[in-house]
Amino acid sequence: MICLGIEGTAHSIGVGVVENVSGKCKVLSNMIKIYRPKKGGIHPREAANHHALYIADLLKESVSKAQVDFSEVDLISFSKGPGLGPCLRTAATAARALSLSLNRPIIGVNHCVAHLEIGRGTLDDCKDPVLLYTSGANTQVIAFAEGRYRVFGETLDIGIGNCLDKFGRTVGLDFPCGPQIEKLASKGKKYLELPYSIKGMDIAFSGLLTAAEQYYKKNESLEDICYSMQETTFAALTEVTERAMAHTEKDEVLLGGGVASNRRLCDMVQTMAHDRDARFFVPSKDLCIDNGAMIAWLGVLMYNSGIRMKVENSFIDQRFRTDMVDVSWHD
Amino acid sequence: MTKKNIIYRGAEAEICIAKYKGFKAIQKKRIPKSYRIKHIDDRLISLRTKEEAKLITEARQSGVAVPIIYDVDLKNGIITMEYLDGKRIKDVLNDLSEEERDSICTKIGESIARFHNNDIIHGDITTSNMILSNEQVHFIDFGLGEKNNEIEAKGVDLHVLMEAIESTHSQYSSCFDYVLEEYKKVLKDDANLVIKKIQEIVKRGRYR
Ligand SMILES: Nc1ncnc2c1ncn2[C@@H]1O[C@H](COP(=O)(O)OP(=O)(O)O)[C@@H](O)[C@H]1O
Ligand SMILES: [Mg+2]
Numbered sequence: 114m115i116c117l118g119i120e121g122t123a124h125s126i127g128v129g130v131v132e133n134v135s136g137k138c139k140v141l142s143n144m145i146k147i148y149r150p151k152k153g154g155i156h157p158r159e160a161a162n163h164h165a166l167y168i169a170d171l172l173k174e175s176v177s178k179a180q181v182d183f184s185e186v187d188l189i190s191f192s193k194g195p196g197l198g199p200c201l202r203t204a205a206t207a208a209r210a211l212s213l214s215l216n217r218p219i220i221g222v223n224h225c226v227a228h229l230e231i232g233r234g235t236l237d238d239c240k241d242p243v244l245l246y247t248s249g250a251n252t253q254v255i256a257f258a259e260g261r262y263r264v265f266g267e268t269l270d271i272g273i274g275n276c277l278d279k280f281g282r283t284v285g286l287d288f289p290c291g292p293q294i295e296k297l298a299s300k301g302k303k304y305l306e307l308p309y310s311i312k313g314m315d316i317a318f319s320g321l322l323t324a325a326e327q328y329y330k331k332n333e334s335l336e337d338i339c340y341s342m343q344e345t346t347f348a349a350l351t352e353v354t355e356r357a358m359a360h361t362e363k364d365e366v367l368l369g370g371g372v373a374s375n376r377r378l379c380d381m382v383q384t385m386a387h388d389r390d391a392r393f394f395v396p397s398k399d400l401c402i403d404n405g406a407m408i409a410w411l412g413v414l415m416y417n418s419g420i421r422m423k424v425e426n427s428f429i430d431q432r433f434r435t436d437m438v439d440v441s442w443h444d
Numbered sequence: 445m446t447k448k449n450i451i452y453r454g455a456e457a458e459i460c461i462a463k464y465k466g467f468k469a470i471q472k473k474r475i476p477k478s479y480r481i482k483h484i485d486d487r488l489i490s491l492r493t494k495e496e497a498k499l500i501t502e503a504r505q506s507g508v509a510v511p512i513i514y515d516v517d518l519k520n521g522i523i524t525m526e527y528l529d530g531k532r533i534k535d536v537l538n539d540l541s542e543e544e545r546d547s548i549c550t551k552i553g554e555s556i557a558r559f560h561n562n563d564i565i566h567g568d569i570t571t572s573n574m575i576l577s578n579e580q581v582h583f584i585d586f587g588l589g590e591k592n593n594e595i596e597a598k599g600v601d602l603h604v605l606m607e608a609i610e611s612t613h614s615q616y617s618s619c620f621d622y623v624l625e626e627y628k629k630v631l632k633d634d635a636n637l638v639i640k641k642i643q644e645i646v647k648r649g650r651y652r
Contacts, residue, residue: 263611269600269645304483311588313568313604348480352455359455360572384479436610 114417115141115181116188117211118409119168121204122196122224123250124148124155126164128171129406130179130186133413138234141179143399143406144171149288154278155249161199168207175405183215190412193221194433201429209424220422222411224403225435226262228369229255230414231400231407236367239394243363245354245382248370248403249274249289252350254314254357255435257443263436265357266314273346274372276318280342283326284335294339295375301340305333309345314353314360321345343377351381355389364391373401418442456492456587464514464524472496474521474587489521492587497523499564499586506562508555509580528584530577537571537613549619551581553626556602559583561632563593565601570608595633599641602627606642 120127127145131138148163150156176183191208194201205221212219229244243256243265252273254266271279274291281290307324310317321342328338354366366386372378373395386393400406418441451470452459462471474489497516504510515524533552537545556569566573567588575582590597602624609620628635 258611259614261614263614264607265611269648304481306487309484309488312600313570313588313607315600315604315607344481344484348477348484351479352477356455360570381479385477388478 114187114413115179115185116190116409116413116416117172117176117186118190118192118222118405118407118412119172119204119208120145120192120224120227120403120405120408121164121168121200121207122192122194122403123200124150124160125403126167126171126200126204127403127405127408128168128175129404129409130175130181131406131409131413133417138231138406138410138413140235140400140406141181142175143404144175144178145399145402145404146171153282154275155197157197157199160197161203164200164203168203172207172211186215186217188409188412188416189215189217189219190409191219191221191427192224192227192408193428194224194430196224196429196431198429198431201431205427205429209427212424212427218416218421219424219427220412220415220420221427221429222408222415223433223435223438224408225251225253225255226438226440227407227411228401229262229367230411231404232367232369232394232396234410234414235396235400236394238392239365239367241363242365242367242394243354243358243361244367244369245350245373246369247273247350247372247378249278251370252316252318253435254354256357256361256363257440258361261436261440262438264434265360266316266353269312269315269317270319271322273318273350274370276322276346277342277372280322280325284329289371291372291375294343295377297336298339298343298377301334301336301338303334303337303340304344305337305341307341307345309349311349311353314356316349316353318346343375347375347378347381350378351385354382355385358389358391364389366391366393368395369401371402374398414442461527462524467514468527469514469524470511470527472523472525490518493518493521493523495589496585496587499566499589499591500525500584502562502591503559503564503583503586506558506564508558509582511582511584528575528577528582530575530582532572533574533576533581534571534612536576537619538616545616545619546622548576548581549622550626552605553623553628554630555581555583556605556623557627557630557635560598560601560627560638561630563591565590565592565597567601567604569601569605571612572608595637595641598638599645602638603642603645606646 252268511526
């Protein structure tokens with residue numbers, strides 16, 4: 114089965130084509146276009162306009178890169194949510210149009226669950242992981258329990274990516290700031306005390322962000338501040354992930370989301386996994402960030418487990434919760 | 445203390461059976477984590493050990509069932525406390541009758557209100573951190589707690605329990621309502637403000 118997936122929950126519009134090869138996911142193509150606001154944060158309507166502008170070309174490019182013909186696509190999948198309304202609507206509209214014109218079934222999927230399933234689908238031996246999903250808006254610890262993917266921990270205020278980006282903007286770095294902060298942090302030496310806030314398996318960053326901005330006003334070295342921010346936030350993320358692993362008694366950990374490309378975060382989670390005899394997994398970068406291939410793959414899993422959706426019922430859901438998905442394909 | 449008698453190895457601590465002046469005791473030792481820098485590791489271990497011992501003692505004074513603290517070793521991150529002979533609520537809740545479950549949840553709500561009345565925030569209210577012993581629900585593991593009088597902190601505290609019940613006792617999500625029912629009765633301040641806060645927190649996080 115070949116499925117085309119359209120991702121459009123926030124600043125990225127992506128189209129991916131995947132094939133089900135005896136239960137594993139073969140990515141045939143995965144094209145992504147990222148909207149970068151000139152200044153300030155993401156504006157939903159502008160992002161949606163950006164997506165509308167590029168979606169037609171992305172569809173064509175992705176299908177040709179996959180070396181298939183539109184007629185060979187068996188299923189159309191799209192990101193139903195959670196995300197920004199205008200962006201979701203743009204992606205869903207494109208999916209509906211494609212489904213009707215090709216006369217192929219359509220299916221709407223949960224974006225957060227897709228981040229987990231793409232790990233299970235593409236990585237050998239990744240079977241039942243705890244996912245640490247870190248992106249701009251999302252920071253969640255997700256694992257399978259009692260028939261569903263459940264959120265064991267999450268941010269109580271802002272996502273880790275937003276925290277790094279907000280700090281970056283304050284000190285004049287270009288968006289997205291994560292990679293530059295990582296570079297600066299690697300040169301930092303002195304640890305500056307920052308709030309470390311975890312509650313149960315939840316986590317908060319806004320106090321730390323304020324404290325970091327204050328260090329900057331007091332002319333502390335930017336390198337030291339970035340170093341201290343990374344060490345503190347990533348240690349807290351690793352800790353809540355380990356707590357979820359102990360709680361659910363799982364011995365696999367998977368990273369997902371854009372912040373998973375940070376070397377230091379990977380190192381910390383990998384060390385934690387090693388120390389508790391657990392296995393560590395991280396998909397390739399294009400499958401970590403928001404992308405169409407993961408949406409396509411989850412579509413395949415759902416369709417094959419018998420789930421069907423009519424075009425007239427292919428709604429979006431801005432607040433689509435991870436634990437609302439009835440996971441009938443997981444054993 | 446020998447390594448042999450470890451009865452539990454959690455995410456952050458090891459629990460051993462020990463003796464303290466003839467009493468059966470347990471020792472909770474926080475283990476250094478090699479993934480984080482020493483500065484953060486040292487700070488967290490000593491802060492949490494200190495905070496946990498202090499809050500358990502204060503919770504007892506608020507009329508909440510907790511283990512007796514025998515000894516605290518800040519340098520090595522070890523707390524020696526009373527051994528509670530019983531089972532974790534996590535392991536029994538799903539197997540109880542409806543009636544027993546209500547009664548346990550009522551006790552949980554009462555205890556939380558009591559420590560909240562004294563501005564004690566537990567920080568990790570889950571059913572793994574409650575032990576049913578002598579028909580009383582004992583609270584343990586205050587290491588992520590703090591003293592805080594804000595509605596926000598109390599809301600976050602209860603939100604942790606709500607999530608724990610949803611994920612670990614998903615068939616019995618009404619448990620949380622029973623907890624809140626008793627919480628409302630025992631809390632001195634207006635519990636509706638705290639409950640409103642919980643709803644606000646739910647919207648903030650998971651729903652973006
Ligand atoms: N005072 C005690 N008496 C008996 N068992 C205990 C006691 N304290 C802890 N335990 C057992 O050890 C486990 C872990 O203890 P806890 O303090 O919650 O540490 P952690 O921070 O690792 O969760 C508990 O779930 C319980 O089974
Ligand atoms: Mg515990």
